[in-house]
Amino acid sequence: MNPASLSLPAPAKLNLFLHVTGRRADGYHTLQTLFQFLDIADTLDFRVREDGQVLLRADLPGVSMNDNLVTRAARLLQQHTNTRLGADITLHKRLPMGGGLGGGSSDAATTLVGLNHLWQTGLNGAELAALGLQLGADVPVFVLGQAAWAEGVGEQLTPVELDEPWYLVLVPDCHVSTAEIFSDQRLTRDTQAITLAAFREQGGRNDCLPVAEERYPAIRNALILLNNYCEAKMTGTGSCVFGAFPNEREADKVRARLPATLQSFVAHGCNRSPLHQMLNKDA
Ligand SMILES: C[C@@](CO)(OP(=O)(O)O)[C@H](O)COP(=O)(O)OP(=O)(O)OC[C@H]1O[C@@H](n2ccc(N)nc2=O)[C@H](O)[C@@H]1O
Ligand SMILES: Nc1ncnc2c1ncn2[C@@H]1O[C@H](COP(=O)(O)OP(=O)(O)O)[C@@H](O)[C@H]1O
Numbered sequence: 612m613n614p615a616s617l618s619l620p621a622p623a624k625l626n627l628f629l630h631v632t633g634r635r636a637d638g639y640h641t642l643q644t645l646f647q648f649l650d651i652a653d654t655l656d657f658r659v660r661e662d663g664q665v666l667l668r669a670d671l672p673g674v675s676m677n678d679n680l681v682t683r684a685a686r687l688l689q690q691h692t693n694t695r696l697g698a699d700i701t702l703h704k705r706l707p708m709g710g711g712l713g714g715g716s717s718d719a720a721t722t723l724v725g726l727n728h729l730w731q732t733g734l735n736g737a738e739l740a741a742l743g744l745q746l747g748a749d750v751p752v753f754v755l756g757q758a759a760w761a762e763g764v765g766e767q768l769t770p771v772e773l774d775e776p777w778y779l780v781l782v783p784d785c786h787v788s789t790a791e792i793f794s795d796q797r798l799t800r801d802t803q804a805i806t807l808a809a810f811r812e813q814g815g816r817n818d819c820l821p822v823a824e825e826r827y828p829a830i831r832n833a834l835i836l837l838n839n840y841c842e843a844k845m846t847g848t849g850s851c852v853f854g855a856f857p858n859e860r861e862a863d864k865v866r867a868r869l870p871a872t873l874q875s876f877v878a879h880g881c882n883r884s885p886l887h888q889m890l891n892k893d894a
Contacts, residue, residue, distance in 0.1 A: 613731055615659045620652035621721035622885045623712035623878070624752065625778065625846045625853060628815030630802040639748070639764045640793055643804060643815075647758045647773055649780075649878040650885055653705050653718055655681065657725050660697035665689065669702035680715045680746055684722040687742055692732040707874070709786035711847030713749045720753030721886055728890075740766070749847075756887030760807050771807065775880045776855040777862040781837055782874040783829035783850045792848035795822045823849035833873065840865045855880070 627645040634640050660666075665685040667676045676682055681702055689697070700722070706714035723739045726732070734742070736754060743750030748765040757770040792798065799818055823845060824831040830845065833852040837843035841854035856862040862877040869875055881888075 614729065616657060617725050617729055618654060618656045619721050619725045620885045620889060621655055621706075621714070621717040621753070622652040622881075623649040623706050623714060623717065624749070625649060625780075625880070626711065626817065627773075627844070628810065629817045629819060629847065630805070630815055631798065631800050631818040632802050632804050634800050635764075640800060641763060642761065642765055643802075644761045644765065645758070645771070645773070645810065645815075646752045646761055647775075648756075648881045648884045649712070649778065650881055651705065651876060651878040652885055653714055653721075654703040655718065655721050655725060656701040656703075657722075657729055658699045659729050660699055662697055663689075663695050664697040665700070666698075667700045667702065669700075669704065671702075671704060671708070680719040681722045684719040684743070684746055684750075685726055687745065688723055688726055688730070688732065688734075691742055692730070692734065694730045694732055696730045698726060698729070707782045707851065709788060710782055710851040711787065711845065711849050712780075712851055713753065713847065716743075716747045716749035717753045717886075719743060719746045720750050723750075724754060724886065724890070753884065753886070756884035758882040762804075769807070772882055773880070775882060776857060777859045777877060777879055778853045778855055779837070779841075779862040779866050779877050780846075780875060781833040781852045781869070782876075783827065783833045783852065784874070785827045785829045785850050787823060787827065787830075787849040789848045791826075792819050792822055795826070797825070798822050817845050819848045820845045836869065836873070837865075840868075 630643040740751035740754040751766045759768040
């Protein structure tokens with residue numbers, strides 16, 4: 612029998628590099644990026660309601676229930692499938708907001724995947740990803756649940772197998788809005804497209820970094836600090852800065868040397884999203 616309730620993770624992502632290759636007529640930027648998941652996540656609890664209402668309990672400063680990507684994802688799935696069911700949803704937020712870790716997009720993806728299961732609405736992964744794209748460019752990769760090479764605005768996804776290092780992630784004390792970075796005049800938008808093979812050989816950079824560190828000294832300081840120990844990178848449009856380590860111990864050792872005032876965490880990189888790991892375990 613189908614369950615009436617579910618509790619599922621909404622993990623973070625990292626952009627291991629991010630090239631901006633152009634701008635479309637609708638203003639969205641074309642990108643090349645590599646997504647990998649982290650084993651740190653928000654948690655979402657879902658319970659089916661028979662009366663069709665979608666009610667969210669979440670404590671997010673500055674985000675109303677109706678604006679929350681969780682509510683918007685649930686209502687979008689409802690409309691698309693004409694289901695008469697609703698849900699009580701509780702969001703336990705752990706991922707920093709505006710940090711380039713994709714928490715909001717991941718919450719939306721977990722809602723689409725979780726409610727599609729609970730409501731038995733029967734959409735396949737491609738249909739859920741297409742719905743998710745209406746909510747944000749990052750949602751499809753969380754629906755897919757596999758580390759991926761991404762093009763287009765992030766929705767053309769090719770699954771990849773990558774090393775799974777441990778990451779030390781610094782969380783500078785600033786909130787970066789994606790739109791603000793993409794609308795900055797100084798952003799370079801003409802990086803030549805590369806292949807995955809070329810990236811594996813030469814690596815890549817984050818084209819949003821010069822703009823983000825110019826606007827936010829806290830990001831620049833975090834990069835300078837982490838560069839003392841490893842190659843420091845920035846995820847997405849910022850603010851979080853990360854470095855890779857061969858094991859948890861090495862990452863923890865560096866973390867212990869950071870100033871106590873700087874928020875940070877250590878997490879394991881994973882090619883399979885913790886959401887999909889959990890769903891497959893229960894299958
Ligand atoms: C840049 C990336 C890389 O992973 O990450 P974040 O740093 O936001 O996590 C994403 O593509 C972000 O995806 P997401 O956070 O879902 O962005 P959206 O809500 O779709 O877009 C917010 C705004 O950013 C701009 N935008 C976004 C994506 C894109 N490819 N080109 C853009 O120009 C648009 O102005 C858009 O209105
Ligand atoms: N469930 C949600 N979690 C986080 N942010 C959300 C959520 N719903 C809406 N938002 C809005 O989306 C913005 C971007 O959030 P987030 O995904 O955490 O950052 P980023 O795009 O940098 O990874 C937030 O500042 C907030 O205004």
